[in-house]
Amino acid sequence: MSLRFKAIAENESFARSVVAAFCVPNNPTLEILNDIKTSVSEAVTNCIVHAYDGRKDGEIMIEAEIVHDRLTIRIIDYGKGILDIEKALSDFYTTNEQDERSGLGFTIMKSFMDSLEVESVWGAGTTVTMTKNLDA
């Protein structure tokens, strides 16, 4: 499935609910569903807060597929990109301290999902790819 929506915070709840609904037919446990919802929320928040710096005209694309009970989900933005991915992935690192960002978004994605991959093109956008086994 693919889903394209405006990069505004009001859409976060919608985005994580759609991804959860997409997984439900595979009968995942509530914990697995929660892990996926939380991780989608973190990735989408990153797009809104960092990729587009709160600009309201950006777009986010979510692509998801399930093959043999394994969810692969890509969260794509067309924003400014991440200059130092290694730093961005480290615990508690944030570029936005005055807004009380915790610096834990990627930490949560890493620990809640089975795999996390981040690809970024400077000035053109970031793609976060995560996988999760639905029948664990």
Add this chain to the structure above:
Amino acid sequence: MVVKTKIKNNNLCIYLEGELDQSVAEKLRGDLDNYLERINVKNVVFDMEKLSFMDSTGIGLIMGRYKKLKARNIPIYITKPNIQIDKVLRVSGIYKIIPQI
């Protein structure tokens, strides 16, 4: 998101209801700070029984209130998070400074 408060024996309980993410964080932060500035209590407890979802934006928000209240020597606590929220709180390590009661 709905916020309710109750003061009993000089302890303030803040009941958070609904979903806490980026869409409500800024307003909630402003409202809480306006309220907390005017109030003098012994302890502050965030009651999450009716909070259905929270991500790391909530961690930042709670940490921010913790710092402000710590400067006034008012400890804060968390109570009744659901399983999803408890996992986010555990991964963040926040329980080391804000105990769950």
